[in-house]
Amino acid sequence: MASATDPSVSRVAVTALTLTDFRNYAQLSVRFDGRSVVLVGANGSGKTNLLEALSFLSPGRGLRRATYDAVARTGGAGGWTVHAVLDTDDGSVSIGTGTAPDGTGPRSRRIRIDGEDAPTSDALLTHLDVLWLTPAMDGLFTGPAGDRRRFLDRLVMALDAGHGRRVSAYEKAVRHRNRLLDEPGADAAWLDAIESEIARHGAEIVVARRHLVERFQVAIAAVPADPAAFPHAWIALEGDLEARAGPDVAPDALEAPFRDLLREGRPRDRAAGRTLTGPHRADLVVTHAEKEMPAALASTGEQKALLIGLVLAHAELVATANARAPVLLLDEIAAHLDPGRRGALFDRLDRLGGQTFMTGTDPILFEAIGDRAQIFRVSDGRLQPS
Template identity: 50%
Template structure:
């Protein structure tokens, strides 16, 4: 079955990063941005990533996205088409620092509203060290996976983090009124179990999809190392919530001494193994890790399409250079098969030579996009 595939037809940037004013029209599924390092390729991908909830693929402060020497704000607008129906989406920041979101020029509350029209996924060079880096980076990656299929997941994660900070502060201040701690812990329990359940469901569905699909990239075995997530595999959510609540209540003194809450989904980790080699991803070579991460990204894009009913957009920053010509061509073939629009960047135009006639290629120079 062919999924509806939103297509970006026109992109406009105003005072965004290196772009004072830039506009381009697109009429292809695959789009490649080529140019020297620092020309502004990643800036375009970042602007598109902000049509997803959160802080985008760089996780930058929004004020940093405003062009230096500009008025202090920025605006990004896209015109997209899905099955013949046109929609205009926009996001921006006023010079006064007010975040703005619009759909067909009407204001909406947040980027969450964009999820009804499109889903945006990405892979960047900053993620190359995912398997060897700290657990917090893998949790963030895991939550982006869950957010792709559940647009409300990010809001729950943010609320959980705020509730945990509140509990830690109460413990640090030595608050003796149990009612304050009980109320805060009850909020943590409800949010924590919901976050853990969404993570677990995403990984379960992703694993099931991976084993049924062939790919030029190695298949991954993914699991979650987390007390709450693991308990949800054996017990109903209400029983897990009660256990979590009792644990938080019983460990207040320990957590006060540690300065943080030591139990909960904020301590979980994503475990990945190289399926064909049956080896932990962290022990694989750099090339194998990059191929494994690409395979996970492709599988996740397919999962998002199946669960949302729309093929997602995929932003791939400087990934083509990682692979030899044979695997690079296999990547392009798999990207075409996904059906969703794909934006890629690379410094070397030769990386995309085989896409001529199959993709639109833009030359990026400081402040300009030229077909």
């Protein structure tokens, strides 16, 4: 598995960050030297807010999936900005994103790259990949299937920029079908048309997810087994349509069967008030490989280690596929790891070779990282080098 220490894999580092009216930061301007970064401070000091700001350097609504209005500072002008300078193999890149203050423009997010407006947020993927792990994801294996689907789709998006638009179009079409089914005497021709759209986008989603799972398994198998640190996790897709998707299936082969399932299921779906077949009902099944046990039945510590292992394997897959090491955002990553696993984590990140931003309440948790990272103390929305 390639890493940023491989000359075929480039490295991207955030070297400057400026925030205005973002969460608890009225104004912040900080420079980084290109190494990884550790943010230490009390709960509520603004560590996660800073990671969230960095997560807006990727498409979507950031690591908290917040609305744009929600991240604007209370008492501020209503808008917010995040500006970053990236150091890349091709030189420096400037990225700015944010929303206009109240009453001065649309509430949609604007993105500028080197001073030019970007047509869509997908343009950010030309310059960097941002991946993250947060405490909210700790219940991934025991929580609802929807959380695992969103996790999986985020993994797919890092390798397939169009996947996010695909999922949005599919979900919009499913909502439209649900409304039509609820209308007495709904026109069958309209249902046929919307179901054709659902089938097209849904088949593409299933194939994209299946392709990611296949590549992921190869990436996981390429990492030497180390159950004492981060055990291997095998993943699989479960669902009506997913069961029909063989290794080399194309979307066209799934589209007609899916359309037939939707048509046949109209009476059932009308009674249920929702569409009961499709990739929006799929689940990501995760297994502790060494113990051949569902991840949901593993101990809390094992689940955390499995999740970290999945995120690191995905980061390595992205580095190989995109020939560029991703920027990782790891919130409270060391809090529930014993010293051995903390050391293994820092060594694994070192081998990956990209820039990582980590948070924690106690600097002693990061002793093993040595001089491989800059350490900052965070207090009341301010950063001080430690």
